[in-house]
Amino acid sequence: MKxxxxxxxxxxxxxxxxxxxxxxxxxxxxxxxxxxxxxxPNQNTSPVSLGLPxxxxxxxxxxxEYAVKLGLATNCRINLENRFDRKNYFxxxxxxxxQITQDQLPICKDGHITIRTKSGERTVRLNRIHMxxxxxxxxxxxxxxxxxxxxxxxxxxxxxxxxxxxxxxAEEAAAYLTEIRKxxxxxxxxxxxxxxxxxRCDANISxxxxxxxxxxxxxxxxxxxxxxxLQRAISYEYERQVKLIEAGETISQNTLNFDAxxxxxxxxxxxxxxxxxxxxxxPDLQPLHLSKEWVEELLKSLPELPEQRANRYVTNYALSxxxxxxxxxxxxxxxxxxxxxxxxxxxxxAANWVVGxxxxxxxxxxxxxxxxxxxxxxxxxxxxxxxxGKINFSAASQQLFPxxxxxxxxxxxxxIAEMNLxxxxxxxxxxxxxxxxxxxxxxxxxxxxxxxxxxxxxxxGEVMRLSKGKIDPKxxxxxxxxxxxxxx
Amino acid sequence: MKDYQxxxxxxxxxxxxxxxxxxxxxxxxxxxxxxxxxNAFIEVFAEEARAAAAPIQQKLLNGTAGKxxxxxxxxxxxICYKGHGIAVGSKILENYKSIYSATxxxxxxxxxxxxxxxxxCDEFAMGGSNENSYFxxxxxxxxxxxxxxxxxxxxxxxxxxxxCLASLGTDTGGSVRQPAAFCGVVGVKPTYGRVSRHGVVAxxxxxxxxxxxxxxxxxxxxxxxxIAGADEFDSTVSSQAVPAYSEKLKFEGKKRIAYLPxxxxxxxLDPEVKAMTENAIERLRADGHTVEPxxxxxxxxxxxxxxxxxxxxxxxxxxxxxxxxYGYRSPNATDLExxxxxxxxxxxxxxxxxxxxxxxxxxxxGYYDAYYAKAQKVRNIIRSKTEEILKDHDFILLPTTPTPxxxxxxxxxxxxxMYLADIFTVQASLAGIPAISIxxxxxxxxxxxxxxxxxxxxxxxxxxxxxxYYLELxxxxxxxxx
Numbered sequence: 014m015k016x017x018x019x020x021x022x023x024x025x026x027x028x029x030x031x032x033x034x035x036x037x038x039x040x041x042x043x044x045x046x047x048x049x050x051x052x053x054p055n056q057n058t059s060p061v062s063l064g065l066p067x068x069x070x071x072x073x074x075x076x077x078e079y080a081v082k083l084g085l086a087t088n089c090r091i092n093l094e095n096r097f098d099r100k101n102y103f104x105x106x107x108x109x110x111x112q113i114t115q116d117q118l119p120i121c122k123d124g125h126i127t128i129r130t131k132s133g134e135r136t137v138r139l140n141r142i143h144m145x146x147x148x149x150x151x152x153x154x155x156x157x158x159x160x161x162x163x164x165x166x167x168x169x170x171x172x173x174x175x176x177x178x179x180x181x182x183a184e185e186a187a188a189y190l191t192e193i194r195k196x197x198x199x200x201x202x203x204x205x206x207x208x209x210x211x212x213r214c215d216a217n218i219s220x221x222x223x224x225x226x227x228x229x230x231x232x233x234x235x236x237x238x239x240x241x242x243l244q245r246a247i248s249y250e251y252e253r254q255v256k257l258i259e260a261g262e263t264i265s266q267n268t269l270n271f272d273a274x275x276x277x278x279x280x281x282x283x284x285x286x287x288x289x290x291x292x293x294x295x296p297d298l299q300p301l302h303l304s305k306e307w308v309e310e311l312l313k314s315l316p317e318l319p320e321q322r323a324n325r326y327v328t329n330y331a332l333s334x335x336x337x338x339x340x341x342x343x344x345x346x347x348x349x350x351x352x353x354x355x356x357x358x359x360x361x362x363a364a365n366w367v368v369g370x371x372x373x374x375x376x377x378x379x380x381x382x383x384x385x386x387x388x389x390x391x392x393x394x395x396x397x398x399x400x401x402g403k404i405n406f407s408a409a410s411q412q413l414f415p416x417x418x419x420x421x422x423x424x425x426x427x428x429i430a431e432m433n434l435x436x437x438x439x440x441x442x443x444x445x446x447x448x449x450x451x452x453x454x455x456x457x458x459x460x461x462x463x464x465x466x467x468x469x470x471x472x473x474g475e476v477m478r479l480s481k482g483k484i485d486p487k488x489x490x491x492x493x494x495x496x497x498x499x500x501x
Numbered sequence: 502m503k504d505y506q507x508x509x510x511x512x513x514x515x516x517x518x519x520x521x522x523x524x525x526x527x528x529x530x531x532x533x534x535x536x537x538x539x540n541a542f543i544e545v546f547a548e549e550a551r552a553a554a555a556p557i558q559q560k561l562l563n564g565t566a567g568k569x570x571x572x573x574x575x576x577x578x579x580i581c582y583k584g585h586g587i588a589v590g591s592k593i594l595e596n597y598k599s600i601y602s603a604t605x606x607x608x609x610x611x612x613x614x615x616x617x618x619x620x621x622c623d624e625f626a627m628g629g630s631n632e633n634s635y636f637x638x639x640x641x642x643x644x645x646x647x648x649x650x651x652x653x654x655x656x657x658x659x660x661x662x663x664x665c666l667a668s669l670g671t672d673t674g675g676s677v678r679q680p681a682a683f684c685g686v687v688g689v690k691p692t693y694g695r696v697s698r699h700g701v702v703a704x705x706x707x708x709x710x711x712x713x714x715x716x717x718x719x720x721x722x723x724x725x726x727x728i729a730g731a732d733e734f735d736s737t738v739s740s741q742a743v744p745a746y747s748e749k750l751k752f753e754g755k756k757r758i759a760y761l762p763x764x765x766x767x768x769x770l771d772p773e774v775k776a777m778t779e780n781a782i783e784r785l786r787a788d789g790h791t792v793e794p795x796x797x798x799x800x801x802x803x804x805x806x807x808x809x810x811x812x813x814x815x816x817x818x819x820x821x822x823x824x825x826x827y828g829y830r831s832p833n834a835t836d837l838e839x840x841x842x843x844x845x846x847x848x849x850x851x852x853x854x855x856x857x858x859x860x861x862x863x864x865x866x867g868y869y870d871a872y873y874a875k876a877q878k879v880r881n882i883i884r885s886k887t888e889e890i891l892k893d894h895d896f897i898l899l900p901t902t903p904t905p906x907x908x909x910x911x912x913x914x915x916x917x918x919m920y921l922a923d924i925f926t927v928q929a930s931l932a933g934i935p936a937i938s939i940x941x942x943x944x945x946x947x948x949x950x951x952x953x954x955x956x957x958x959x960x961x962x963x964x965x966x967x968x969x970y971y972l973e974l975x976x977x978x979x980x981x982x983x
Contacts, residue, residue, distance in 0.1 A: 060601050064821045066594065067581045067603060067700040071736050101817050101864070103841055110820020160837075162825075291864035293873060296706035296814055299736055 024220045024255045027228055028186050028247055029140075029178035032193050033171050033213040034203040035147065036079045041168035042146050043070030043113065048169045050209065057165040064108030064167075069297050072097075076170040077120070077301065078311065079202040080144050083172060084121030085312050086196050087139055093308070095120045096300035097144075101291045106149035106162050114173075116292040119143035120301070126196070127320055128188040129338060137189050138177040147171050178217065178228065183247040187240050190214055191342075195319045199344050207239050214243055218250040220258065229254070230264040234271050234278055246271040249278060322347055330360035339368040345382045346372070349389060356393030359400060366392055370410040374418065386421035387414070394425055408434045408482040436485045443476075443484055447496050450475035461497050469493065502528040504663055506716040508723065511571040511666070515561050522558040522571060522615075526550050529573050529617055533664045539640050541655040541664055543578045544586055545618040553615045560613060567612035568727055572720070574609060575659045575668040578619040579626055580711065581700035582606050589702045590624040590634040590652075593822045593829045593848030603700025604735070605669060605711050605728040612727050617665050620655030624850045625819060626676055626704040628652050629922050632913050633852045640909070641683060643948055647906035650680030656714050657684040667715040667724055673704050674807050675901070675926025677712040678938035682901035682951020685940040687721045687968070688714045690926075692958050693933035694739040696725075697732035703818040705811035706737075708930050718939070718969040722746035725961065744962045752970035758785060759795040759894040767800065769921060771904040773944040776983040778900045781941060781952050784974060785898075792898065795890050799883050800928075804920055806883065807927040809863050809876035816860025822848065855916065880931050887932040891957040896967065899925050901938040901951035929955045939968050942980040950983070 041048045044061035060068035084091050098116035124139035149167035153160045174193060180186045194212055197203035204211050219231035232250060237243040249271075254264050268287070269278040282288075317325075319341040326337035341347045346367060353363040371392070375382060395413065398404045404413065416428055429435050450472050451458060457468045472493050476484065502524070505511050514520035530547050550573065560566035576582065579589050581599035583606075588594045602610075609616065623633040631639040631654025639654040641647040642662040649658045653670025657680035660668055670677040672690035681688025689712045696711045703709060713724035723746070730743040760782060765775060782792045824830035824844025831843035849857070863872035890897060903924060912919045929936035934957060941952035952971075956964045 063826065065600070065827070066587065066589070066597070066702040066821070067599070067601075067698075069699050069735050069737075071734065099817050101820060103820065103823060105825050105837055108821060108826050110823060111817050289866045291817070291861065291866075291869075293813060293817070293864055293869075297703075297737065 020255050020259055023222060024251075024258070025223045025225075026181055026183075026247070026251045027178045027219045027221060027231075028180035028183075029217040030174075030176045030180065030186060030189060030243075031215045031217070032174045032176075032190065034083075034174065034193070034197050034205075035211040036076055036170040036172060036202055037204060038073060038075045038079065038170055040073055040075075042073050042076050042144065042170035043168055046168060052165055054161070054163040055165060058167070062108070062164050062168045064110075070113060070295075072298060072301070073170065076144055077303070079170075079200070080120045080142060080172050081303070081308055081311050082200050082315060083174070083197065083202060084124065084142050085308070085315055086200055086318055087121075087124040087126050087142070087174070089121035089124030089139060089142060091303065091308050092118055092120055092122060093303045093305065094118065094300060095303075097295040097298045098292045099295050102288050104148065104151075105160065106151045106164070106167065108149065108164060108167060112146060112148065113295055113298070114145035115143035117294075118300075126189070126192055128185060128192050129334075130182070130184050130188045132182075135179075135185065137179045137185075140175045140177050142172055142174050145171050145173060178219070178231075183244040183251075186216065186247055187244050190240050190243060192319070195342065195344075199316055199318055201316075210238070213238065216243060216247060218247055218254070219264070220251060220254045229258075230266045232264065232267050232269050232278075234269045235281060237271055238273070242271060242273050245273075245276050246278060249276060253278070319344075319347075326364075330354070330364070332360060332364050336364045336368060339372075340364060343382070349382050349385070352389030353392045353396075356390050357396045359396050362396045362399070363393070366396060366410075370414055374414065385418075387417050388421070391417060391421070391425060398425070398429070402436060402485045402487070404429055404434055404436060405482060405484070405486055407477075434483065436483055443480070443489060443492060446476050446479040446484070447472075447489070447493055449479060451493075451496060451500070458497065458500055462501050469497075472497070505666060508569070508572050508666060508720050512561070515558065515571055522561070523551065523554040525571075526554045526573060526615060526617070529663075529665050532662070533618070536642070536662050536664060538645070539642060539658050539662055539664075540637050541621055541639050541658040541662065542575065542618045543588060543590075543621050543636050543655070546585065546616060547618075550615050550617045557613050557615065567614075568723060569609060570613035572614045572667060572724075573617050573665045574614045574724075575618050575620045575656060575665045576606065576609075576616055577622050577653050577656045577668070577670045579622060579671055579702045579704075580606060580619075580669060581702070582616065582619070585619065587619065587702070588635070589626070590622045590636060591822075591849065591853070592635045593844070595635065595829060597828050599700070601700060604697035604732045606700065608728050609669075609724075614727075620653070620659055620668060620670075622655055622670075623652035623676075624853050625702070625815070626652040626671055626673055626709075627815070627852050627856055629675070629679055629919055630907070630909075630912065631655065631680070632909065633850055635850060638909055641906050641948075643685065643943075644906070644946070646908055647948065648683065648909055648911075650683035650902075650906060652676040652680075653688075653714065654680050657681050657686055657688065660684070660686045660714050660716060667713060667720050669711055669724070669728070670714050671701060671704075672710055672712045672926075672930070673708045673811060674930045675923050677714060678901050678926050678936060678951065678953060679923070681714055681938040682940075682953075683906040683949060685943070685949030685951075686714055686716055687718055687940070688712060688938045688951075689721050689725060689961075689965070690929060690936045691725060691729065691961060692739075692935045694737055695729050695743075695935070695959065695961065697728075697730075697735040697738050699732055699734035703814075705814040706818060707814060708807075708811060708933075718937075718965055718972060719747060719750060721937075722750060722965045725965075739959070741959055746962055746965050749962050750966045750969050752966040756790045756895040756967065757893065758790055758792045758896045758898050759890050760792060760898045761797040761800065762794045763797055763800040764899045764925060767903065767924065769903045769924070770900075771944075773983040774900045774903060774905065774950055777941050777944075777950045777952065777980075778898070780980060780983065781898060781971075784978075785971075788974060795894070795897075797886065797890070797928075799879075799886060800924070802879055803883060803927045803931060804924055806876045806879045807923065807931055808859075808920055809872050810880060810931075812856045812860035813864050813873050813876075814860070816857045816864065819849075819853065819857055824848070852916070883928065884932040887928060887934065887955075888957065891934070891955075895956065895963065897955040899953050899955070901925060901953040905944050905946070905948035905950055925953060934958050935961050935964055937964055937968050939972055941975060943982055945982040947982075
């Protein structure tokens with residue numbers, strides 16, 4: 014159901030995201046039950062998680078600490094006075110019949126983060142971040158006549174990060190979610206794993222005429238479990254809503270479900286069926302009073318965040334913003350880069366190695382940098398050998414590096430010798446390769462002589478092929494040009 | 502067997518060899534059987550109580566016993582006791598057993614109390630007559646045609662009728678004090694946050710407090726000092742140190758006491774209750790205290806404010822009884838929604854359903870500000886105005902109830918009249934401050950009347966000492982009837 018370019022020009026997309034991040038605490042938000050993933054059904058429970066009569070919640074301080082850290086990292090104002098509320102609704106995996114959350118006085122307010130996309134840098138405002146408890150899990154496909162309920166997840170701490178409707182494309186929404194994931198991982202407060210549900214996303218999507226002041230009716234799409242599905246759902250909704258408006262219809266303010274298999278949204282609840290959650294202050298918990306000193310201590314203890322780190326790379330190491338962004342996309346990758354540059358001052362080459370050969374190798378293996386056996390020092394040594402003209406980049410990245418991964422304990426110089434990878438300094442042989450390459454393409458030689466310098470690459474490629482990559486490209490380039498010039 | 506009124510009497514007789522704790526337990530078990538028609542107990546823990554007697558007797562003789570050794574106590578059927586049933590007076594939890602014990606139970610047992618059974622009460626503590634129990638009404642021992650008050654009706658009658666020495670009740674809007682008054686015993690509602698609510702089934706979380714019921718201020722003070730204090734499981738409990746109330750019962754000096762003229766002029770006030778209150782004022786003045794009228798023009802707002810807030814909280818607190826995880830599940834349920842609807846419709850009684858529905862209403866979008874939010878504001882006003890009176894006065898004196906015990910069935914079909922019977926007890930509940938009801942003689946029909954003292958937050962020490970003093974003052978010139 015494609016819409017015309019004319020319609021796309023006419024309507025602006027407006028998206029706000031609600032992101033739930035499961036906090037990586039040892040125990041649950043309101044009890045000492047383990048918050049770990051993977052225990053047997055209903056093993057991580059107690060009267061509190063089970064919602065038994067007479068049980069009472071007690072706040073886990075670690076949760077408050079993590080929420081404040083996230084608030085500080087996203088430029089929020091920390092509400093020193095905040096409190097919990099009850100959100101009342103019935104569901105089988107909600108044993109108390111209400112969720113303890115923060116409604117009126119959330120812990121963090123009015124923040125912002127910066128995102129980068131093709132169209133440049135933008136600031137996205139955060140409305141709030143609040144703490145709440147997760148619900149249990151209902152399983153409808155494990156038994157032929159009943160649904161089964163596992164309450165291990167009930168009471169696992171969550172923060173909900175609510176953005177303002179500042180996102181204007183699926184790409185921006187993806188960049189925002191990526192940035193949030195980066196931040197929670199840098200802070201070490203959430204593993205950011207969307208497949209396992211540690212990070213979940215709902216999107217509020219509407220469209221309006223470009224230049225319009227007021228927003229259109231929005232739809233909330235629930236449970237988007239990957240960044241790709243978030244983008245697909247937004248694109249689908251944009252087209253669906255524009256089409257309806259163009260056809261003279263109005264958008265119903267519904268809650269929608271996105272089906273990843275078909276890529277289509279469907280109505281989960283209509284506006285008329287929307288719940289009345291009857292929020293009111295949780296009487297079982299005292300309001301939280303945070304001290305200014307404690308918050309200041311947490312601010313001091315914050316690690317360097319991805320954006321700050323990327324800026325530092327651009328300023329201190331003269332890297333491009335693009336490379337700096339790639340390097341800082343994962344904290345572990347950036348940490349590895351910093352180890353490499355302790356042993357080399359060729360920052361640009363170090364960055365290229367980390368985001369280039371090393372990253373591709375890890376991608377191919379489906380593994381992550383923590384599993385890499387090759388030391389940062391070895392990578393720096395390879396860079397020096399290239400700089401010294403002892404080996405060229407392609408041989409180093411395509412042959413030496415994979416060999417080193419297999420034998421991380423081997424001496425690099427030995428490996429180079431054994432694999433016969435060192436640059437041939439024998440110029441007789443090089444001259445022979447050059448002559449052979451040039452003799453194969455007399456017509457290209459003529460073109461070069463007429464001024465078409467572009468054919469130089471063809472000769473270089475041929476020389477490299479003949480030498481099996483064992484020559485110094487700079488020397489070869491110089492000699493090829495000299496030879497061609499001499500043929501004029 | 503002697504009719505023991507105080508733990509000290511029990512202890513003395515055990516020490517002197519005149520009493521065996523085992524015999525005392527058996528005596529209470531026989532009394533419970535003999536007075537079974539009162540319907541005070543939902544379940545008697547006979548074997549356990551018998552088994553507990555000998556070791557505690559031995560400890561007493563060895564001098565290693567806890568503070569409550571020799572005390573046979575009953576607990577309201579709203580307090581969790583590991584491995585024991587707890588129904589909260591409701592069909593919805595009829596066959597439910599708790600897998601853990603309330604902090605108050607742990608503390609009673611740690612001090613060697615013997616828990617003899619669980620006591621009948623209004624369903625989920627909602628009621629002032631004990632007629633809302635799924636297990637049937639409790640009868641007043643003074644007159645079996647009268648209610649014992651509620652919601653801790655079983656707790657009050659058990660002490661009144663000598664079925665145990667003392668009991669625990671819970672007080673949300675008067676549920677310890679009002680039955681204590683109707684039954685002629687001592688009932689204490691502590692400061693909100695004085696006693697842990699962990700393991701106490703919630704009716705209205707920002708009001709509920711466990712309180713002792715006993716024949717004497719001494720025993721009530723002793724129980725309170727055992728059950729009170731910080732608890733890692735309840736973050737609404739204060740960490741303030743608990744005074745040894747039972748050792749600080751000596752009263753000295755002259756006090757400044759307020760009474761509220763609006764109370765004495767209130768429309769539903771029984772003339773004999775009024776006479777009892779005026780008599781108390783005169784006695785105290787005669788003994789050298791300053792007793793003066795202080796206007797409290799908010800009296801007409803206390804009942805509506807109390808009911809709006811407690812119904813709102815209870816509508817949420819009772820959501821967990823949904824037929825899914827535990828408790829009653831309707832055999833007629835076919836899917837999740839009908840499990841909720843049928844289990845709750847069939848499992849809850851009429852009064853509980855009324856409060857859930859009204860509580861749901863006052864929290865609903867569009868009505869929240871007009872009811873719940875406004876009631877919170879009024880609660881704050883009532884709290885601060887009451888505290889203001891207590892800045893200049895040590896106590897506020899008022900009757901516990903506007904009337905003596907009313908007839909069984911008399912008010913049950915008229916919830917509004919029933920709610921208005923709480924008019925003198927809910928002020929302390931709204932303010933979260935401590936209050937006590939003490940027996941102040943009988944009316945002409947022989948029904949007990951209760952006098953109430955209220956004081957400032959954490960003023961239990963003074964409150965208990967003064968109450969003991971007043972009971973002694975009263976006993977020096979008892980009133981046969983008003």
